[in-house]
Amino acid sequence: MAVNRRRFLKVAGLTALGVAGKPCVDLIAPGEALMASSAKHEAKAGGKRWAMVINLKACNEHKDCTKCMDACHQSHYVPDFGPDNKKDEVKWIWQEPFHHAFPNQDHRFVKDEIKAMPMLVLCNHCDNPPCVRVCPTQATFRREDGIVMMDYHRCIGCRYCVAACPYGSRSFNWRDPRPHIKKDLDPELPTFPTRSRGVVEKCNFCTEQLARGKMPVCVEACEAKALTFGDLEDAESDVRKLLAENYSIRRKPELGTNPEVYYIV
Amino acid sequence: MYDAGKIIPGLIIFLGLVSFPVWYNTSSGKTDHVPELATPKGEKCVDSVEHMRASHMDILNEWRDRVVRKGERYTEINGELEEMSLSETCMKCHNDKAGFCDQCHNYLGVNPYCWDCHLEPEVIEQWQSTEEDS
Numbered sequence: 206m207a208v209n210r211r212r213f214l215k216v217a218g219l220t221a222l223g224v225a226g227k228p229c230v231d232l233i234a235p236g237e238a239l240m241a242s243s244a245k246h247e248a249k250a251g252g253k254r255w256a257m258v259i260n261l262k263a264c265n266e267h268k269d270c271t272k273c274m275d276a277c278h279q280s281h282y283v284p285d286f287g288p289d290n291k292k293d294e295v296k297w298i299w300q301e302p303f304h305h306a307f308p309n310q311d312h313r314f315v316k317d318e319i320k321a322m323p324m325l326v327l328c329n330h331c332d333n334p335p336c337v338r339v340c341p342t343q344a345t346f347r348r349e350d351g352i353v354m355m356d357y358h359r360c361i362g363c364r365y366c367v368a369a370c371p372y373g374s375r376s377f378n379w380r381d382p383r384p385h386i387k388k389d390l391d392p393e394l395p396t397f398p399t400r401s402r403g404v405v406e407k408c409n410f411c412t413e414q415l416a417r418g419k420m421p422v423c424v425e426a427c428e429a430k431a432l433t434f435g436d437l438e439d440a441e442s443d444v445r446k447l448l449a450e451n452y453s454i455r456r457k458p459e460l461g462t463n464p465e466v467y468y469i470v
Numbered sequence: 471m472y473d474a475g476k477i478i479p480g481l482i483i484f485l486g487l488v489s490f491p492v493w494y495n496t497s498s499g500k501t502d503h504v505p506e507l508a509t510p511k512g513e514k515c516v517d518s519v520e521h522m523r524a525s526h527m528d529i530l531n532e533w534r535d536r537v538v539r540k541g542e543r544y545t546e547i548n549g550e551l552e553e554m555s556l557s558e559t560c561m562k563c564h565n566d567k568a569g570f571c572d573q574c575h576n577y578l579g580v581n582p583y584c585w586d587c588h589l590e591p592e593v594i595e596q597w598q599s600t601e602e603d604s
Binding site: 346348350354356357358388389396398399400401412416 | 534538539541543557558583586587588589594596597
């Protein structure tokens with residue numbers, strides 16, 4: 206049977222339809238592809254998954270204490286533009302009222318005591334970090350131990366990550382931060398680099414401290430022992446014990462980011 | 471040629487102005503300038519002088535990627551573990567940025583942005599002394 210033009214066009218058209226159809230079906234009924242991506246971050250055997258547990262009750266017993274924030278901002282040379290300049294503010298760990306930190310938990314009849322409690326917030330080092338997904342240069346990335354890191358060398362200052370982060374954990378350096386850094390150098394601590402104008406910065410779970418076998422500076426600075434840091438993959442770790450013994454909540458878990466900072470209220 | 475009386479002197483003046491940097495620097499002896507490097511404090515570097523001179527920027531880039539992206543902090547050099555750090559390793563010996571780094575960088579007109587963020591020993595000293603003042 207000879208292939209005439211009419212028959213050739215029919216076969217070619219059907220083939221093209223078949224090729225184009227497969228991605229459309231995948232789009233409507235995401236099967237294996239999505240399942241694979243959500244399981245992507247399961248830790249390897251023997252792997253680590255750093256996380257933090259914040260005991261808000263213990264924290265609240267020292268209402269005016271700012272030791273963790275001071276220690277963090279000092280050791281990482283986070284610039285201070287003054288309390289009146291919210292526009293340029295750079296922060297790694299700070300306090301929010303309850304209805305900002307946990308908007309999904311807020312209602313008219315929340316206990317007054319909790320409403321008045323300042324909530325300590327920082328980068329949640331999400332398992333499914335939206336900031337990493339949107340970064341066009343991979344300047345922010347997720348390490349195998351779960352820490353969401355910034356590579357300031359690669360940051361081009363597009364601020365997609367600032368927009369993507371649902372926790373407001375990222376700050377942009379609108380101005381040169383150096384003149385606004387509190388210059389108390391602790392000779393005991395290794396010198397942490399400052400940032401330059403035009404990069405985004407955030408909490409790094411003190412990777413520089415962890416590399417030296419130490420705890421993050423906020424955890425060490427807290428006298429109320431309200432902050433606990435540890436490995437979620439280790440069933441004997443302090444964070445796992447605390448989570449097993451207490452009821453804990455996380456910030457905006459419904460967004461699917463899988464935050465790894467837990468709060469005991 | 472029309473107007474040769476104007477064009478030729480004009481060309482000579484133009485060439486003189488364009489080549490001004492060349493003959494000015496030659497006559498003032500600046501072309502003989504060779505960067506003089508401050509002597510580092512330590513005994514030995516992480517590699518030979520020739521290799522460091524030609525490839526220190528590649529080493530720094532490699533260190534940067536290993537530390538920041540792979541989370542490795544230490545590397546074995548001459549059988550010893552050294553921290554891969556510009557301010558903690560390199561500049562502990564090469565502690566005079568103006569006398570060492572800047573010498574060649576200025577000579578060649580390159581402007582690396584390392585010290586936009588990383589602290590040089592002089593700045594560390596300054597910052598430590600502000601603590602005493604306040």
